[in-house]
Amino acid sequence: MFTGIIQTRGKITAVDQTSPATLAMTIQAPAVLADVRRGDSIAIDGVCLTVTDFSEQHFTADVMVQTLRLTSLGAMNPGDEVNVEPAMAATDRFGGHIVQGHVEATATINEIEPGAQWTRIRISLPERLAPYLIDQGSITVNGISLTVAKVSEPHAVEHWFDIFLIPETLEATTLGTAEVGDVVNLETDLLARHVARMLQFNTKEEK
Numbered sequence: 001m002f003t004g005i006i007q008t009r010g011k012i013t014a015v016d017q018t019s020p021a022t023l024a025m026t027i028q029a030p031a032v033l034a035d036v037r038r039g040d041s042i043a044i045d046g047v048c049l050t051v052t053d054f055s056e057q058h059f060t061a062d063v064m065v066q067t068l069r070l071t072s073l074g075a076m077n078p079g080d081e082v083n084v085e086p087a088m089a090a091t092d093r094f095g096g097h098i099v100q101g102h103v104e105a106t107a108t109i110n111e112i113e114p115g116a117q118w119t120r121i122r123i124s125l126p127e128r129l130a131p132y133l134i135d136q137g138s139i140t141v142n143g144i145s146l147t148v149a150k151v152s153e154p155h156a157v158e159h160w161f162d163i164f165l166i167p168e169t170l171e172a173t174t175l176g177t178a179e180v181g182d183v184v185n186l187e188t189d190l191l192a193r194h195v196a197r198m199l200q201f202n203t204k205e206e207k
Contacts, residue, residue, distance in 0.1 A: 001087060001088050001099070001100065002043050002048070002087060002088055002096075002100070003085075003088050003092070003096035003097065003098075003099060003145060004046075004097060004099045004138075004140050004146075005095045005145060006083045006143060006172055007032055007084060007085050008029055008032055009029075009081050009083060009084065010027040010028055010032075010044070010081070010082050010084040011027065011028045011029075011080070011081055012025060012077065012080045012082060013026050013027065013028050013058060013078055014026040014060075015076065015077065015078060018062065021065040022062050022063065022065070023068065024052070024062055024063075025044075025049070025060065025061055025062075025063050026058050026059070027044060027084065029058070029084045030057045031084075032084055033055075033056060033058075033059060036051055036059060037051070038051055038052060039051065040087065041086070041087040041101065042059065042061070042084060042085070042086050043083075043086075043087075043099070043143050044061070044073070044082045044083070044143070045071070045082045045083050045174070046071075046083070046103055046141070046142050046143030046187055047185060048087075048101025048102065049061035049062075050062070067103075070105070071103045071185050072106055075183070082142075083143040083144060083173050084143075085143055096145030097138040097140075097145050098191070099140050099143070099145060100187065100190060101187075103185040103187055104187055104188060105126045105128075105186050106183050106185055107123050107125060107126065107183070108123070108124045108182070108183055108184075109123055109124075109179070109180055109181065109183075109184060110160060110180065111180065112178065112179070117166070118165060120149070120164050120165075121162070121164075121165065121178070122160050122161070122162050123141065123160060123161055123163070123184060123186075124159070125151075125159035125161050125186075126186075127159055129186065129188050130151075130152070130154070131196055132188035132189060132193055132196060133161055133188065133189075133192075134148065134151065134192075135148060136148065138189045139161065139163070139188060139189065140185075140188075141163065141186060142174060142185050143185070144169065146163045146165075146169075147164075148162070148163065149162040149163055150162040
């Protein structure tokens with residue numbers, strides 16, 4: 001489990017095709033490798049990956065075809081920067097919200113509006129995820145736990161949501177260099193998905 005609090009930015013140093021359905025991705029991220037072990041979970045841009053090898057500077061993880069299809073990792077190349085968060089330890093502070101590292105969809109950045117104290121970013125939202133977002137609710141974008149500032153109306157033709165980023169988030173994560181048209185990974189709030197699922201069964205029983 002993760003919290004969406006990014007600990008460092010890493011850099012992809014190698015992407016190797018190990019089988020028709022698998023890539024081995026190597027990431028430079030020394031800040032999170034002091035106590036790493038094989039089998040540990042580390043989230044890269046919000047995607048939970050398993051460490052298969054490591055050194056003092058780098059770690060390697062296998063990326064399966066399903067992950068490549070559902071996330072932005074399939075388009076990553078050596079030199080690209082990514083957000084890195086190791087799995088939460090039981091003694092850690094819970095600074096963000098519950099994040100599984102299971103990306104549900106990708107989306108596109110539609111607008112970026114810089115401000116004196118913050119930057120507003122508007123991101124497209126797949127229709128199937130729209131019911132899980134509310135104003136002031138939680139959303140994970142490229143692994144970053146963020147608060148939804150505004151969300152499109154339920155019957156909108158095209159769904160979207162706004163987030164506001166403070167200078168610290170812009171400095172600490174890759175969203176600080178994001179551009180309109182960039183593709184990002186989304187994971188909606190786990191509790192919202194549970195509630196929606198339970199409501200589906202309640203509706204069925206009432207019928």
